[in-house]
Amino acid sequence: MSTATKQLDYHTIRAIMERFQEADPEPKGELDHTNVYTLVVAVALSAQSTDVGVNKATRALFQIVDTPQKMVDLGLEALTDHIKTIGLFRQKAKNVMKLSQILVDDYDGIVPNSRAALQSLPGVGRKTANVVLNMWWQQPAQAVDTHIYRVGNRTGIAVGKTVESVERAVEDNIPADFQLHAHHWLILHGRYHCKARKPQCRTCIIRDLCEYKDKTE
Template sequence: MNQQKRIEILERLRANNPNPTTELEYSSTFELLIAVLLSAQATDVGVNKATRKLFPVARTPQAMLDLGVDGVKEHIKTIGLFNSKAENVIKTCRILVEQHQGEVPESREALEALPGVGRKTANVVLNTAFGWPTIAVDTHIFRVANRTKFAPGKTVRAVEDRLDKVIPAEFKVDAHHWFILHGRYTCIARKPRCGSCIIEDLCEYKEKTSDD
């Protein structure tokens, strides 16, 4: 795919959704971090359902610590892998309290040192909370980047690096939200909704569907 086509795709996505953001519900950087940590192999809808019960009783790292592992489990047991996630939430909160004065650090290295926080989670927090031009490649972005030929790559990191290289600076802060939403609602896994896609004529996917 040539760069002119990529820019046209980004311009259309921006025109369609000028101020995109995550569908996870949160009211602080700490809540965002916990929500993203819980979202691994789970839907945003499922995470939001759990955090609506969890956050009102634990809005800070110390409050989460006071709740304890079992208390966290009780609130998030509807989410997959809730046992290990509850352990990671408590370990993460302990580090935030002991090493970061209860604040979420604006540092990739510090974020990735938190239990249960990998590169993707760090990218989401840096982008959504702090406005960094990072691109968190999840299954939706990986699929869209490869299927459209916008930024093909065999691994998540390869796609991230390619996207970072080809997306102009003016689009970078919002790009990963556009691609996630596009993959979640239009360029879906089993049968993409090409008939209702705003970038269908620019997409280089060879097996487009005719209906929407």
């Protein structure tokens, strides 16, 4: 993947964020959930899987399970059967059961709202914790996935050689008044426009502001 030659300046990044905001003022995540607990489960299941695939697998599950205790009562075998269509389903099922039991035993069934507490749960890494903090508690946490890593480097919005450095670049370079929605704007831009193999540069709303050298016609 080609990377940007330089980190964009403040004024250019602000102009990009203004265009994203005008096009989609209230961007939403695409994982279906009914409350913060099912959001945690959905995000944990989404690792190395598509949101569409996770939504299909959890549609029936979340109709009967929406609390940690209900998940524990459901049991590992039944959960595994529900999510068997997604990648790494056996290990993910074990993690979901373990995190649900911990929530019941240590948190009275309530999902904690600190990054450290969330990351202490099995199957919940920094990215998952940041998604939950951002989507549910409206914290300006930046969950860097492959889309954000690609878009950040290609465009020059957030240049970095690692996921952690791109996360810091997003936090450091995107103006504070756009931080809350930056995560979703960048993910959605990468998913539908700035695609890995065939970026849709011709119809891109930030084409003239982007540093990507290999723009498609």
